[in-house]
Amino acid sequence: MKIKLPQLKASLILPVIFPAAGLAATPSRTETSSPVMIVSATPVNHGLSELDTPAAVSVVYGEDMRRAQPQVNLSEGLAGVPGLQILNRQNYAQDLQLSIRGFGSRSTFGVRGIRIYVDGIPATMPDGQGQTSNIDIGSIDHVDVLRGPFSALYGNSSGGVINVVTKKGQQPDTLKVGSWYGSYGSWRNSLQASGSTGDGTHAGDVDYTASVSRFTTHGYRDHSGASKNLANARLGVRIDDDSTLTLLVNSTHIQADDPGGLTPEEWRSNPEQVASNVSLYNARKTVDQTQAGLHYERSFGDNDDLSVMTYAGIRETTQYQSIPYTAQTKSQKFGVIDLTRHYQGIDTRWTHRDTLFSLPVSATVGLDYETMSEQRKGYQNFSQSGSSYTDLGQKGALRRDETNLMWNLDPYFQTAWQLSDKWSLDAGVRLSTISFDSDDHYLANGDDSGDKRYHQWLPAASLKYAIDDSWNTYLSAGKGFETPTITELSNRPDGQSGLNLGLKPSTNKTIEWGTKKRIGYGLLNAAVFQTDTRNEIVSADNSNGRATYKNAGQTRRRGMELGFEQQFAGDWQLTTSWTVLDARYRSNACSGSDCTGNRIPGIARNMGYLGLEYAPYSGWYGGADIRYMSNIEANDENTVSAPSYTVSSLNTGYKWLVDNWTVDLSGRIDNLFNRKYVGSVIVNESNGRYYESAPGRNYGVGLNVSYAFR
Template sequence: MLPVVLPLPLYAADASNTMVVSAAPAASGLSELDTPAAVSVVSGDDMRQAAPRVNLSENLSSVPGLQIENRQNYAQDLQLSVRGFGSRSTFGVRGIRIYVDGIPATMPDGQGQTSNVDIGSIDHIEVLRGPFSALYGNSSGGVINIDTQTGQQPTTLEAGTWFGSYGSWRNSLKVSGATGDGTHAGDVNYTVSTSRFTTHGYRDHSGAEKNLANAKLGVRLDDASTLTLLFNSVHVKADDPGGLTPDMWRADPHQVASNVSIYNARKTVDQTQAGLHYVRQMGENDDLSVMMYAGIRETTQYQSLPASSQSSAAHPGGVIDLTRHYQGIDTRWTHRDTLFSIPVSFTGGVDYETMMERRKGYLNFSNNGTSTDYGVMGDMRRNERNLMWNLDPYLQTSWQLTNKLSLDAGLRYSSVYFDSNDYYITTGNGDDSGSTSYHRWLPAAALKYAFDDSWNAYLSAGRGFETPTINELAYRSGGVSGLNINLKPATSDTIELGTKKRIGNGLISAAVFQTDTQNEIVTDTSSNGRSTYKNAGQTRRRGLELGLDQQFAYDWRLKAAWTLLDARYRTNACGTANCDGNRIPGIARSMAYAGLEYAPEQGWYGGAEIRYMSDIAANDANSVKAPAYSITSLNTGYKWLLSNWTLDMFGRVDNLFDRNYIGSVIVNESNSRYYEPAPGRNYSVGLTVTYAFQ
């Protein structure tokens, strides 16, 4: 069996046929039940069911341990954390490894994004939590792996449109198909999709547009090998409304701070990437996989920083002009055999990733004689070249010790390197050049005991680490020049106990865990658009995760999840104001989800869901908290199957009871503008038309 594409496969202890943890049974032959780890799989059909198909946050609330929030700010991406890892990110995603078709959406320093994910072409999403996440290297507090659809016969053409509140539109087009069944030399499969999304935004100054294209072309080279070509491109242009203070939110959640309008805070992103994946079955027991990719990401961001702040000679300015070139290769070999009559598998490989960025900074105003123009690019204030790369060999093995007991173990040696050259050196702005590197052994292991074919329990443990990002290394406190090379990587030790039980056409899962972290990276100072970082000593995360996905009466489905997470500082991270014992900000102590769906193959369908989020601390001192909330959503639609045509029309209402709540928080925001408000009651309708060329 050829392994499914994954950056680093996690193998189940199957006595006769080693399988990769990927997708639901229909997609990979392996269910979530068989994996000795906390892993959830969401199908692409579930992601698209009566949904806008714009943000990953739409249909992932049923995953325990995953906190994913829509900031209502397309300039800053989603706020996403797994078991609390990634909660402090003020933009993009960090602390979590994200992959799309095997290509990392997370850079070598741990900073990632989700803007290039095309929900219309997703085949499935895997969310891995717990100790085995560490085997993906730096900043892998959790792993989200997204695979897009592989074309099949017959050729299909799909057109979709969606319209929602606040002037939101999404139009999309997708074509997929194949020549042959994929088992003969020369067989080809393809999936090509494109979409455009625009919105005025719920808040003032929050309009956005996004153009997205995704393509996947597979070729069967011969009886033993396949080659897959991947292409993805995204363009985002978005206004940045920023956050609000608690008083501002209570007065008017639509408003923005005055500086946001004066300086026209906004962001433009263009990213294009391509990949090549080669898989060869070397023999009955050996497989080779080679994944290569390269891409470029260009970002221009205008920040709402006052001109008076930028007047300091050491200030980098209010405009960020960033170009990143990234590439990598992941090569691995898998061997299956028996040793002392014990079925065993080994996977060894090397992962190399590199990124070179050119970062420039400019004033976001320009003086023209007696007047000043704000929100325009002015004089240069920063010019540097940053280089980051990692080289990680890894080994993973799986042993079927008895019919009921299995052992999975892995080891990765992760090396991450940073090098920065500062080309903007003036009086009052010293040389910020420097270099550093981090190295860690990352082990993980799990024992699984199968009580029967439908019920098992596992115990796992592992060590992970998280390096500073290049942004966190950029500055030292006190205005001292040079990289913050005294900043250490955070190291986490996790132990987890879990059980899973198949009940009819459903699965129930439970996991308890504890993660102790040394040298947690937190904000040291934050002022006038420049933040410095420090290590906070020790933190502890302890939690319980429960999940249920149950199909009954053929067309009915119930999904439920509950997460209890106690995440606290175990040493002081607040300087003179002692916060030892405080909650780590940005993390909900409790999350709950319940959804009921009626979804026959054709005709009327509908669903209802409710989501609860406890209060969330906004700063290290825990002096400000976003209130707890519960929101309800309803949807209904009708699906026609007419010969070769399929028509799917739906409508939905979100936040049914018009709750006023905070969608996400900006952790430790220096101006106390912690809150990013969520919309009140809002409506949308959509239509998808598909034609099969049979």
């Protein structure tokens, strides 16, 4: 994570309230300027800094995420963010395992418990389930990571917020070609074009960035090959002196084998192997997603702004699981999932800045509407003729057919007051209404249609005190809310047919104290927090890729996050972080034993990161980092855990600047000392296959060539 000079510039433009298409980081305000609002619209010429924002926030820049990296997974560049546990499963059929302060750790695929946005378009559906597979790292300008109470203002699934902002095209027009080759037959090739017809301040100015890439790999483990095609484009137009319009288009196609998990004994014996059912049924997944968005922004004088973000997309998923036919013939289970999702939404908001009782104040009011319709079908993964079972791993008889509809309608309001030169207050509230309706078309086992609706007020507030221009402290509190996802509602823990409508939404209350101090060209930040949750949604059972969920009563998370970034001696950068998180059940979550007081599985108690880089603008560069992860419990009973580990990496490269050409040649070694460790765990896997293996020592080399049309 690079610190920009001469100031720590960082825009926390998080798009439920502020769709961030087209805005880059700008200089941070002084303590005496207009109030800082965490998630509100601000003028283009103002930005929010990590120092001034009264919340736990980290900003990672795209150029640092790309340096000597394959640019395939979001986990490559976010390991140093405090409070963020981001694990690569080495399984492209299931996405990354990502959690913030322990929220999201239960997910067996995709991302839950966290809101993700890319240029203002949610990568999280209305039910709270999201993915990172459509994020083009080669196009990222910066990533904002928000933790703590204020993430509640983003509605459902708000353990935290990850906001990805892609690059805005600038002069001169530039064409870039890249290629990367790594261990296990991994290739990534990319092409990117960017530029503009002006500086973006005059009517008719146009900026553009467009990229395509293809990634293929044989995979570290058996049966873990994958391919991904990704395209991303943004086109911005300055309509007049007061308004802009930005078009955003993204498309991805993924084909991936699913290696599944291993028992501790299988992992110790051979971490590259897979369970026999995985190969027998050829477990795999195909994903196709295309979406487009349109972002309109207009200023009405110096004190009022309007923002309208609208988008639509389609996501098609076909997944072949390794559930044996014996289990399917004795129950309502099925081995093939076929989903088609259409989603769309609009977020509209107005911001006004003024003075009240001689105090500078800003207020934002908005309305967010999202909807998703899903056609969900399930098939057997075999064919049956009498007592014979054939065509294992192929689509067989229909066993499920339903249409699901989920939507949310959320009005929100936020205000910021500059009470004095030292004191400021930020407060906001959101009323979240989420509706779910399912219409069953497969009536052979009865009509399993059903519906649910959830309502929740989500308040948050933060009081900040500026000790001096370089040091502040804050106290914040808020209420969070997380509904079950459609996937979590789709299967009952008792194995019976029908929806899991007994699953309740979880609610949590968080209080946090933090402090931030600028030291030279660096920033030191610290936060301590406590989160109490009721009806936490946890994994009840996980068998052969099928998960069911239940409510766990009460849980508590207590933690501390420390982060320090420093740029010194010109081009040297130091990044270090440490996270302590004690997450436990406060009531019994187990059926056969008492789990009260046990650690919540899937969450590391300690995480540490230390990175040192030499990164001049041209010439030789290089770096090293060390990551530590403590043991992670794999089940509610805390009888199995993935052992702790420490891994390190080295990278180096050389960048040539010759006339209009830039040539960047790099190489890296990951897991330098060939440590054998578990990359992630599958929580409560009923067959005991909890472990997803991480690779040993592996290598990569990359070449990027760009030409600027000056």
